[in-house]
Amino acid sequence: MSALLEADGLRLRFGAAPALDGVSVAIWPGEVVAVVGESGSGKSTLLRALSGQITADAGTVHYAGQDVLALSEAGRRRLMRTEWGYVHQNARDGLRLGVSAGGNVGERLMAAGERRYDSIREVAAHWMERVELDPSRMDEPPRNFSGGMQQRLQIARCLVTEPRLVFMDEPTGGLDVSVQARLLDLIRKLAKEMGLAVFLVTHDIAAARLLAHRILVMRRGQVVEEGLADRVLDDPRHPYTQLLVSSVLAA
Template sequence: MADQNLGENDEPLLVAKSLSKSFGRIAACRDVSFSLYPGEVLAIVGESGSGKSTLLQMLSGQLAASAGHVSYRMRDGVTRDLATLGEAERRLLFRTDWGFVHQDPAQGLRMAVSAGANVGERLMAVGWNHYGRLRETASDWLTRVEIDIARIDDAPRTYSGGMRQRLQIARNLVTEPRLVFMDEPTGGLDVSVQARLLDLLRSLVAELHLAVIIVTHDLAVARLLSHRVMVMKGGLVIETGLTDQVLDDPREPYTQLLVSSILPP
């Protein structure tokens, strides 16, 4: 089919090819392939042990794949195999062009350091050396994630769970990454707090044209945030497609089970 109908930006940002990971005799993740385009939100759903977190770690270069590879189109337009990046390049990528939002904010934040410094750290790491500008940028971002700037000098350990998660998002987005990985970003939050966070994520993703790979076991999160969904079971991707298509017209027995297990709203 003629591809003239596709979006303006036709080159994928990230391509996974036949990714597999075994731990001893256990295959945690088997033969996963997909392409992610700029501005696209992909949800990886499945229950605990389905391999989705292992996959996320491989995609974000934190875990070496047993087979297959991941390539990423860098800011200079050159597509590179992640395995060939030097550690310095990989770490630079991780704190500039990528973001990673952890389920547990304590893993993604410096809990004893003020919110302002948490947001400013990535900028300082790339050489920002002006306190006034750092503070101004941090204030802007706190406002964008709906944190009262009166709290800028407080450490996140004095924050509520929802605020911590929003701070983690600000800390990641301050360098205007093109790709953000999220690992159960709403896990462990109250329902009302979750709704606010999802809503915020939705608008930020659209506004900043972010590509996102989000791992979640919550189909409501997948429906609200993602364009496309991959359903994983036993290390395999068993079904993939447009999010509303997979959730409204699931084909695989396991996907039907997942969808039918949601409580009605």
């Protein structure tokens, strides 16, 4: 089995500072990979480079044999509408607040080619129920929902086309602890049921332990440690990883 997405030698500078300094990463089908590190470590920049939102100064990104960096803008948009999904930290960045909850889910289906109104509503209702939202509220706008509910709606919108790879940028950031736990359980369940590959950026070590098969630790634009989640968190080898883990244990 080949890697679903593979990047090699990614380099990117913002001014004098290296945001990515020779980063290589592979994501396998059905694998959840978490990237952890302090603010400014380069983890969000890596997420944006892999998902085609920014272009690295050097390096390659391949998805299912395709050279992502060589795709046209239309080709990248097509990937993002169908085989890729993106979950923003702030759900409002991933939703259209002026469109109903069901419409938000249905829009992605329409972008993928579905045109039958009844089918779109039926699938939207199914997905609202699947992310633990009441389908009877599908005609309400997202602004009527709580932050945790908006995040679950964004996940429904993202997964309705059954993508193969989902990028997640701090999906539990800013939510209450109890809401975070419920959302993490939902993400873990859906990823397992659908066989999703997930690339997750998080500052939350507990979330990384719960969700990830493998963890990358970034510092100053470089991956300083990589391995199976339990190994990295229970037996960290790089001094920076040891510092990250010990700071969580001391909190």
